[in-house]
Amino acid sequence: MAITIKDVAKQAGVSHSTVSRALHGSSLLSEETVERIRQIAVEMGYFPSAAARSLKTNRSHALGVIVSAIDDPFFSEILQGIEEIAQGRGYSMLIAASQRDPERERAIVQDMRERHVDGLILCSASFSVEQRRNLLQYGIPIVMVNNQAAEEYRYSIYHDDVDGSRQVTRHLIELGHKRIAYLGNSLSGRTTMDRLTGFRQEMEAAGLDIPDEYILEVPGGGPEDGFNASNQILDMPERPTALFCFNDLLAIGVLKGLHSAGFSVPGDISVVGFDNIVFSAYTNPTLTTLEQPKRYIGAEAARLILGLLDRIEDKEAPDQEIQKLKGRLLVRQSTAPPPIDLRQL
Amino acid sequence: MAITIKDVAKQAGVSHSTVSRALHGSSLLSEETVERIRQIAVEMGYFPSAAARSLKTNRSHALGVIVSAIDDPFFSEILQGIEEIAQGRGYSMLIAASQRDPERERAIVQDMRERHVDGLILCSASFSVEQRRNLLQYGIPIVMVNNQAAEEYRYSIYHDDVDGSRQVTRHLIELGHKRIAYLGNSLSGRTTMDRLTGFRQEMEAAGLDIPDEYILEVPGGGPEDGFNASNQILDMPERPTALFCFNDLLAIGVLKGLHSAGFSVPGDISVVGFDNIVFSAYTNPTLTTLEQPKRYIGAEAARLILGLLDRIEDKEAPDQEIQKLKGRLLVRQSTAPPPIDLRQL
DNA sequence: AATAATGATGCACACGTGTGCAAAGGAACC
DNA sequence: GGTTCCTTTGCACACGTGTGCATCATTATT
Numbered sequence: 001m002a003i004t005i006k007d008v009a010k011q012a013g014v015s016h017s018t019v020s021r022a023l024h025g026s027s028l029l030s031e032e033t034v035e036r037i038r039q040i041a042v043e044m045g046y047f048p049s050a051a052a053r054s055l056k057t058n059r060s061h062a063l064g065v066i067v068s069a070i071d072d073p074f075f076s077e078i079l080q081g082i083e084e085i086a087q088g089r090g091y092s093m094l095i096a097a098s099q100r101d102p103e104r105e106r107a108i109v110q111d112m113r114e115r116h117v118d119g120l121i122l123c124s125a126s127f128s129v130e131q132r133r134n135l136l137q138y139g140i141p142i143v144m145v146n147n148q149a150a151e152e153y154r155y156s157i158y159h160d161d162v163d164g165s166r167q168v169t170r171h172l173i174e175l176g177h178k179r180i181a182y183l184g185n186s187l188s189g190r191t192t193m194d195r196l197t198g199f200r201q202e203m204e205a206a207g208l209d210i211p212d213e214y215i216l217e218v219p220g221g222g223p224e225d226g227f228n229a230s231n232q233i234l235d236m237p238e239r240p241t242a243l244f245c246f247n248d249l250l251a252i253g254v255l256k257g258l259h260s261a262g263f264s265v266p267g268d269i270s271v272v273g274f275d276n277i278v279f280s281a282y283t284n285p286t287l288t289t290l291e292q293p294k295r296y297i298g299a300e301a302a303r304l305i306l307g308l309l310d311r312i313e314d315k316e317a318p319d320q321e322i323q324k325l326k327g328r329l330l331v332r333q334s335t336a337p338p339p340i341d342l343r344q345l
Numbered sequence: 346m347a348i349t350i351k352d353v354a355k356q357a358g359v360s361h362s363t364v365s366r367a368l369h370g371s372s373l374l375s376e377e378t379v380e381r382i383r384q385i386a387v388e389m390g391y392f393p394s395a396a397a398r399s400l401k402t403n404r405s406h407a408l409g410v411i412v413s414a415i416d417d418p419f420f421s422e423i424l425q426g427i428e429e430i431a432q433g434r435g436y437s438m439l440i441a442a443s444q445r446d447p448e449r450e451r452a453i454v455q456d457m458r459e460r461h462v463d464g465l466i467l468c469s470a471s472f473s474v475e476q477r478r479n480l481l482q483y484g485i486p487i488v489m490v491n492n493q494a495a496e497e498y499r500y501s502i503y504h505d506d507v508d509g510s511r512q513v514t515r516h517l518i519e520l521g522h523k524r525i526a527y528l529g530n531s532l533s534g535r536t537t538m539d540r541l542t543g544f545r546q547e548m549e550a551a552g553l554d555i556p557d558e559y560i561l562e563v564p565g566g567g568p569e570d571g572f573n574a575s576n577q578i579l580d581m582p583e584r585p586t587a588l589f590c591f592n593d594l595l596a597i598g599v600l601k602g603l604h605s606a607g608f609s610v611p612g613d614i615s616v617v618g619f620d621n622i623v624f625s626a627y628t629n630p631t632l633t634t635l636e637q638p639k640r641y642i643g644a645e646a647a648r649l650i651l652g653l654l655d656r657i658e659d660k661e662a663p664d665q666e667i668q669k670l671k672g673r674l675l676v677r678q679s680t681a682p683p684p685i686d687l688r689q690l
Numbered sequence: 691a692a693t694a695a696t697g698a699t700g701c702a703c704a705c706g707t708g709t710g711c712a713a714a715g716g717a718a719c720c
Numbered sequence: 721g722g723t724t725c726c727t728t729t730g731c732a733c734a735c736g737t738g739t740g741c742a743t744c745a746t747t748a749t750t
Contacts, residue, residue, distance in 0.1 A: 004705090004707085004709055006707095014730085015729065016706095017729075019709090020707065021709090029727095029728070030728070033728080037617075048706080049461065049462045051396045051397075051398075051405065051707095052396075052400050052706035054735095055397050055400055056706080056707050064459075071422045073416070076415050076416040076418075079415045080442065083440070086443075087452070092439055092456055093439065094437055094438065094440075095424075095428070096437070097428050097429075097432070113392055114392050114393055114394065115396075118396065193724095222623075224628075256629070278567075281568075281601075281622075282568050282597045282600070282628070284629040314494075314641040350736065350737065351736080360699065361700095361737080362699075362700060362702095363698085363700075365738060366699090373697080373699085374699085378699090393733095393736080393738050394735085396736080396737095397735070397736035397737045398736080398738080399705095400705050400706065400735090401739090402705090402737085
């Protein structure tokens with residue numbers, strides 16, 4: 001077995017309580033003993049048992065993170081942001097992927113409770129009402145990141161998708177586009193709805209009409225979904241001159257689809273994405289998109305949780321805290337004015 | 346406080362031992378009582394404390410995963426593979442990013458020990474000798490994935506980079522290329538060395554010479570590194586007709602660099618990557634690369650660990666197990682025969 | 691009917707740590 | 721030197737769970 005606090009105590013000729021206090025820097029001990037005991041603990045290669053400590057203190061010093069998929073580049077950047085803050089503050093990160101599967105979600109929530117995580121970060125996980133209640137009743141701080149039901153939780157941090165979407169749409173309108181289509185991801189629920197709303201608002205403000213067929217939905221948000229959708233767009237009787245994609249992954253697939261069909265971007269049709277994942281700067285043409293501060297979002301979520309945990313001890317945690325972040329438009333090469341022969345329509 | 350096993354016992358009118366046995370399906374109890382107690386436990390919303398259980402059983406049912414960066418698309422796919430297996434078997438996943446920082450590595454190893462993870466998966470983390478010894482002495486199963494010092498650990502699973510590299514090189518040679526350069530990532534240690542070795546072997550076998558200047562190294566493996574390196578390649582007095590990049594990310598950056606300098610791929614120069622990350626199928630031109638079964642690698646690593654854990658209980662774990670996986674060449678659009686005017690050199 | 695055998699359940703301890711309280715030791719003061 | 725006060729340390733319990741052993745009840749056996 002591993003070395004315990006008692007072994008150190010025996011070696012130092014004191015009781016295990018004294019060792020415990022020494023390692024915590026209790027002011028009850030003399031500096032001399034503290035130093036001596038610490039020295040011995042290091043020499044013996046002692047390290048405390050997180051399980052025992054957690055059992056006693058009711059704090060696990062672990063953060064749970066539930067994400068729909070780890071290998072989605074959007075989420076993995078958020079995860080990286082969370083990790084940096086958590087690790088810097090001595091917290092570990094327990095990650096689970098829900099894959100949008102209700103049964104998995106249930107199992108994950110159960111596990112997080114059993115493991116007694118001190119806080120939970122939900123990244124775009126679509127929870128059933130039952131699981132949500134389950135979580136809230138659990139009593140730990142929960143921070144939502146980009147979730148559908150952000151208002152239902154006391155703490156959340158998310159991106160202002162309506163605003164971002166309006167920025168994107170305005171850009172297309174200012175370029176002279178009138179026939180703009182929207183390609184959404186039906187699985188992303190609230191997020192795609194918000195972006196669609198922003199799109200509609202801005203189009204209406206400009207007095208532009210949106211034919212029903214210009215609102216497309218595909219069941220997924222990967223490049224292959226975009227690739228498959230590109231034919232639908234090209235087959236439209238009145239082809240749009242610009243396409244607003246729900247996210248960069250879809251846009252990247254669309255770019256490939258249009259290219260292999262022999263169309264030029266932005267010559268024949270402009271394409272915009274959303275999120276500014278790393279790759280959007282390396283497509284050909286490079287992708288105009290809306291930058292979301294992903295790493296920052298993750299880091300802020302972690303800071304929010306950790307701050308709450310600190311303040312809970314002093315009973316001064318705020319009842320609610322909601323951060324709404326705005327993104328910023330990145331104009332690159334995939335957008336341009338519409339083709340001349342279509343401009344006057 | 347939460348509901349404990351004792352609360353359930355009181356409610357059921359039995360001792361806490363009986364409850365414990367019932368929940369574990371002990372054959373000592375009658376089926377009737379087992380069922381009754383389980384029912385009550387569910388009704389009361391009881392869930393066991395992982396900390397207490399871990400303290401008692403010396404098993405945490407958690408897997409530690411150390412990776413250099415979470416948001417690297419190569420690693421995040423491996424992580425996803427690990428997660429799926431772990432979750433399916435009731436194990437949680439503790440992830441930490443080392444960022445190639447020795448101090449962080451030290452802190453992470455310490456944390457994994459304190460948390461008493463049952464097994465550890467190291468993904469391309471470059472450990473110091475000291476940390477390695479520290480880990481091995483810890484005594485838990487450790488599986489290396491694509492690590493520098495795979496042989497020094499008893500269990501490892503990695504990709505045969507030398508073989509993959511030879512496949513890639515052979516492909517270029519068969520296309521007729523004679524002037525081939527290699528762009529490595531000096532930070533990735535062993536991995537880049539292996540790929541370089543394969544490259545050299547195959548070139549030698551074909552009787553082709555490699556000028557010193559054709560072996561490039563950049564300190565990183567991101568697209569920006571590739572982008573920056575592209576000028577160096579174009580500025581060479583005798584420009585290569587093909588470029589073999591350490592990984593897809595570098596290749597993608599190179600593609601952009603060459604394109605913005607007005608060069609055509611594969612018309613003027615062929616480019617190949619390595620890893621087959623999702624995006625390599627969506628560049629323009631699409632990238633010829635070597636497919637590594639990333640998800641499978643992750644899943645196999647997890648299975649290996651979990652299998653070891655099962656067998657350790659029966660004292661029949663093997664002393665050593667090493668899996669070497671081979672990848673497969675994916676020929677796409679970024680490679681072609683060299684330009685005609687350079688073919689006869 | 692006494693004993694053995696079988697089945698069901700409780701008692702009590704252990705895992706490693708943190709902490710309130712008591713106790714012991716020493717110094718300072720009168 | 722006795723009293724008081726402060727500093728330093730140990731005792732003992734608690735956290736929630738698992739498990740060997742003992743106990744008790746019941747049934748089968750002689």
